[in-house]
Amino acid sequence: MPAARAWSPPPLIANPWLRWGAYGAVVLYLVLALGSIEVNWARVVAGLERGWAFVGAFLRPDFAARWPEIVDGMRESLTMTVTATVAGVTLSVPIGLGAARNIAHPAVYLACRALIAVSRSFQEVIIAILFVAMVGFGPFAGFLTISVATIGFLSKLLAEDIEDADPGQLEAVRATGCGWWQWIVYGVQPQVMPRLIGLCLYRLDINFRESAVVGIVGAGGIGATLNTAIDRYEFDVAAAILLIVIAIVMVAEYSSSRLRKWVQ
Amino acid sequence: MPLALEYDRHVWRKRAPRARLALWFGWLALAALTAWSWQVMTQDTIWSFVADAPRQARDIGARMVPPRWEYAARLWHPLWDTINIATLGTLLAIVFAVPVAFLAARNTTPSLALARPVALFVIVASRSINSLIWALLLVSILGPGLLAGIIAIALRSIGFIAKLLYEAMEEIDEHQVEAVAATGAGGAQVLAYGIVPQVMPAFAGISIFRWDINIRESTILGLVGAGGIGLQLEASLNVLAWNQVSLILLLIFGTVVASEWVSARVRRAIT
Amino acid sequence: MEAGNGVLRLERLAKRYPTGDLALDGVDLDIPAGQVLALIGPSGAGKSTLIRCVNRLVEPTAGRVFLGEAEVTALGKRELRRARRRMGMIFQEYALVERLTVMENVLSGRLGYVGFWRSWLRRFPQADVEHALALLGRVGLEAMVDKRADALSGGQRQRVGIARALAQNPDILLVDEPTASLDPKTSRQIMRLLVELCVERRLAAVINIHDVQLAQMFAGRVVGLRAGRVVYDGPPEGLTARTLTDIYGEEDWSKTIRPDEGETLGEAAAAAHAAALRPVRLDRDRVEGQV
Numbered sequence: 001m002p003a004a005r006a007w008s009p010p011p012l013i014a015n016p017w018l019r020w021g022a023y024g025a026v027v028l029y030l031v032l033a034l035g036s037i038e039v040n041w042a043r044v045v046a047g048l049e050r051g052w053a054f055v056g057a058f059l060r061p062d063f064a065a066r067w068p069e070i071v072d073g074m075r076e077s078l079t080m081t082v083t084a085t086v087a088g089v090t091l092s093v094p095i096g097l098g099a100a101r102n103i104a105h106p107a108v109y110l111a112c113r114a115l116i117a118v119s120r121s122f123q124e125v126i127i128a129i130l131f132v133a134m135v136g137f138g139p140f141a142g143f144l145t146i147s148v149a150t151i152g153f154l155s156k157l158l159a160e161d162i163e164d165a166d167p168g169q170l171e172a173v174r175a176t177g178c179g180w181w182q183w184i185v186y187g188v189q190p191q192v193m194p195r196l197i198g199l200c201l202y203r204l205d206i207n208f209r210e211s212a213v214v215g216i217v218g219a220g221g222i223g224a225t226l227n228t229a230i231d232r233y234e235f236d237v238a239a240a241i242l243l244i245v246i247a248i249v250m251v252a253e254y255s256s257s258r259l260r261k262w263v264q
Numbered sequence: 265m266p267l268a269l270e271y272d273r274h275v276w277r278k279r280a281p282r283a284r285l286a287l288w289f290g291w292l293a294l295a296a297l298t299a300w301s302w303q304v305m306t307q308d309t310i311w312s313f314v315a316d317a318p319r320q321a322r323d324i325g326a327r328m329v330p331p332r333w334e335y336a337a338r339l340w341h342p343l344w345d346t347i348n349i350a351t352l353g354t355l356l357a358i359v360f361a362v363p364v365a366f367l368a369a370r371n372t373t374p375s376l377a378l379a380r381p382v383a384l385f386v387i388v389a390s391r392s393i394n395s396l397i398w399a400l401l402l403v404s405i406l407g408p409g410l411l412a413g414i415i416a417i418a419l420r421s422i423g424f425i426a427k428l429l430y431e432a433m434e435e436i437d438e439h440q441v442e443a444v445a446a447t448g449a450g451g452a453q454v455l456a457y458g459i460v461p462q463v464m465p466a467f468a469g470i471s472i473f474r475w476d477i478n479i480r481e482s483t484i485l486g487l488v489g490a491g492g493i494g495l496q497l498e499a500s501l502n503v504l505a506w507n508q509v510s511l512i513l514l515l516i517f518g519t520v521v522a523s524e525w526v527s528a529r530v531r532r533a534i535t
Numbered sequence: 536m537e538a539g540n541g542v543l544r545l546e547r548l549a550k551r552y553p554t555g556d557l558a559l560d561g562v563d564l565d566i567p568a569g570q571v572l573a574l575i576g577p578s579g580a581g582k583s584t585l586i587r588c589v590n591r592l593v594e595p596t597a598g599r600v601f602l603g604e605a606e607v608t609a610l611g612k613r614e615l616r617r618a619r620r621r622m623g624m625i626f627q628e629y630a631l632v633e634r635l636t637v638m639e640n641v642l643s644g645r646l647g648y649v650g651f652w653r654s655w656l657r658r659f660p661q662a663d664v665e666h667a668l669a670l671l672g673r674v675g676l677e678a679m680v681d682k683r684a685d686a687l688s689g690g691q692r693q694r695v696g697i698a699r700a701l702a703q704n705p706d707i708l709l710v711d712e713p714t715a716s717l718d719p720k721t722s723r724q725i726m727r728l729l730v731e732l733c734v735e736r737r738l739a740a741v742i743n744i745h746d747v748q749l750a751q752m753f754a755g756r757v758v759g760l761r762a763g764r765v766v767y768d769g770p771p772e773g774l775t776a777r778t779l780t781d782i783y784g785e786e787d788w789s790k791t792i793r794p795d796e797g798e799t800l801g802e803a804a805a806a807a808h809a810a811a812l813r814p815v816r817l818d819r820d821r822v823e824g825q826v
Contacts, residue, residue, distance in 0.1 A: 029351075033348040033351065033352055034352070036344070036345065036348055036410065037348075037352075037409070037410045037411055037414070038409060038410070039409070039411050040407060040409070043406065043407040044406055044407070044411075047405045047406040047407055048405075050404065050405045051405045051406075054401065054405060075304060076305065078301070079301035079302070079304045079305035080301075080305055082297060082298060082301040083298060083301045083302050083305055086294070086298045121480075121516075121517050121520045121521060121524075122513070122516070122517070122520075123480050123481065123483060123484045125396060125484045125487065126483075126484060126497075126513070126516070129501065130324075133320065133324060134317040134320045134321050134324070135313050135314045135316075135317045135320075136310060136313035136314075138308060138309055138310075139305045139306075139308075139309070140305070140306060140309045140314060143305060166630075166633075168626060168628050168629075168630035169630050169631070169632050169633065171592055171626070171630060172624065172626055172630035172631070172632070172696075172699075173632065173643060173646070174592065174619075175590055175592060175619060175622070175624040175709075176619065176620070176624075176643060176644050176645075176646045176647050176699070176703060177615075177616040177617065177618070177619030177620035177646070177647030177703070178616070178643075178646030178647055178654075179616065179646075179651060181651045181655075182646045182651055182654050182655075185651075185654065185655050186632060186635070186639075186643045186646060186654070187632060190632050190633070190634040190635050191632070191633070191634065193634070194634075209392060209393075209394060210394070212393075212394065212397065213394040213396050213397060216396060216397075216400065216487070216488065217487065220305075223397070226397065226400070227400065230400050230401060230404050231404075233404065238401070242393060242397075245392055245393065246388065246389050246392045246393070249388065249391075249392040250388055250392070253388070274661075274664055274665055274668055275664075276638060276659070276664045276667075276668075276680075277657065278636075278639065278657040
């Protein structure tokens with residue numbers, strides 16, 4: 001009679017040395033990383049009380065106390081969102097065209113890709129800090145920040161869409177003897193337009209969320225109001241602001257998904 | 265109708281007159297909205313500051329170079345903290361996001377009427393609020409430090425991971441689930457053998473992708489006191505030490521590029 | 536060699552891709568007006584490269600291309616675009632711009648003639664619109680003018696592709712595997728339509744085609760390409776087991792040489808052949824009935 005044969009599923013990493021080494025490394029990292037967290041438990045316990053106060057504040061948010069400031073902040077945030085989205089989209093289209101390998105001159109391609117890489121690798125807040133330092137406090141700095149962030153996002157995705165376009169259609173339009181711009185309008189635009197509109201709406205959504213953040217570093221918008229409220233431990237006001245932000249984001253997300261379906 | 269007969273000639277236009285009118289009206293409305301928003305937004309803008317911006321930029325730029333290299337010695341530890349905030353925050357988010365995703369996906373939720381809407385609200389709430397705002401709140405509650413940063417990252421990431429994960433779960437191949445169920449497997453077994461293997465690659469990809477984003481986000485949490493390299497950035501900005509700021513920005517740039525590279529490599533390897 | 540009377544002439548045309556593959560190896564061809572030439576050969580023989588080198592969608596590495604008197608291979612960017620207007624191209628996967636309407640696709644054949652703003656605003660000259668409508672009528676798609684291209688069937692799309700190429704008022708058609716994505720019946724209808732249009736307009740055509748039987752049925756001249764070289768150039772009747780072996784390699788060709796076809800197809804081939812010699816106007820109603 002043959003001996004009973006054991007079966008166990010094949011491990012993810014075949015080499016046992018490597019496998020146990022990897023497990024060991026992960027455990028070691030977790031120990032080191034968790035050890036690096038210094039927690040002041042007395043502070044946390046005191047804070048938990050405030051935490052509960054905050055959770056409680058969500059149940060009875062105070063819209064009235066700071067209503068004028070909330071309205072001001074929201075007005076700045078919303079106008080900033082609209083203008084920055086329009087400006088960002090307007091600039092993204094030429095940069096996106098330039099950053100698509102299949103239609104742009106290699107030198108233009110490299111320049112546009114470099115521009116995109118730089119504008120993407122910094123967090124919006126860092127860009128906002130720099131703009132505040134240049135143009136002063138207020139929503140204009142926020143407008144510049146969100147425009148730059150929009151360019152980084154939109155032109156990259158637009159360029160990728162163009163690179164994914166059906167080469168057969170591009171070739172066919174080129175074979176008619178058209179000029180470069182005609183080629184773009186007849187070969188490229190019809191292929192990427194629906195998704196571009198979708199991306200613009202999606203970005204509008206993101207921009208509103210960003211506009212609530214840049215205020216923390218002085219670039220205008222509802223973030224400044226929120227920052228003040230939290231600094232003063234006015235959690236009920238903060239909760240009211242956050243609920244408004246969540247509500248606007250939900251409405252924006254819902255209507256943009258409806259619009260996108262209608263476009264396609 | 266785009267094609268019409270007019271004075272015995274064929275007239276062809278891309279759109280019917282009514283559609284053309286609607287399109288023009290749409291563009292006009294967008295232009296008006298933008299112009300109005302611009303007016304409202306800039307009513308308090310001090311244009312002399314804006315006009316001064318190029319000079320300011322040159323000035324700041326000049327003070328940024330050369331970076332103060334010796335300051336780097338004091339940045340390694342905050343950088344290590346930053347990476348820990350991102351990594352531990354992502355892990356913590358995964359722990360919560362997986363059950364939320366199971367509750368939110370149409371094909372795995374225990375109740376469409378109750379559990380799914382609650383899970384969806386958790387996802388939207390988490391996604392609407394930037395990690396910096398979470399950090400602001402948590403620093404005020406827990407006090408400054410890494411813990412606030414980790415929880416802030418986790419709170420923002422739960423919505424992101426759960427949303428992409430439940431969408432992936434709703435797109436799985438139902439035949440495989442059926443086949444497993446047909447063997448007489450129980451609910452948890454169906455989950456483990458029919459659903460988990462299908463979403464595993466997507467799940468790993470999403471987690472890595474979020475980790476990469478979190479590295480970028482965690483670089484600024486220090487601005488509000490939640491630990492990491494942002495603390496040094498804040499300190500340097502406060503004393504207008506632009507040559508330290510430029511060094512920090514370079515370091516952040518390097519870290520972000522490296523994490524993006526790692527994430528792209530790992531995602532390519534698993535798909 | 537002095538300029539012949541051909542509408543298209545290739546001299547020692549060669550193409551080596553950056554990967555090192557030699558796709559064309561010194562091809563000489565002289566195509567008179569009104570001739571329908573079928574280019575056959577195995578996959579990778581260079582058929583597709585050859586027609587793309589003619590309008591320089593692919594840059595040839597050596598040799599010359601003449602379109603009438605003009606040397607296409609010596610033209611600058613702007614003149615190349617002008618030359619491209621005179622060469623209509625038809626594609627294997629139709630290559631219509633899917634999200635544009637049938638009419639826009641046909642009018643895109645006029646892009647080389649109208650300015651940017653006119654084309655952007657879709658305000659094409661009246662003559663172009665009338666021409667496009669007439670072409671759509673000729674290929675039997677009057678009813679589809681405002682349909683989007685992605686709503687059409689394969690055969691209908693290829694008709695739009697043909698109308699687009701003809702909208703250019705070309706001297707020659709470059710046709711790349713027009714039937715590869717179509718069923719056998721539609722394939723024949725499309726080939727017949729192409730040949731008839733060439734006859735009507737005294738157009739030359741270079742047709743890349745996989746299907747040897749279709750080539751024999753419809754073309755007046757067959758050129759066999761193998762590894763970038765011309766290995767057969769002659770009438771369709773000249774294709775024998777030997778020549779097919781030269782082109783494609785060893786195989787049992789006995790079933791291919793004498794296609795078991797009815798009279799009409801033989802007629803079409805004869806008509807196509809005659810087209811090279813004298814322009815004939817076919818009866819339009821009969822064509823419509825067949826298609």
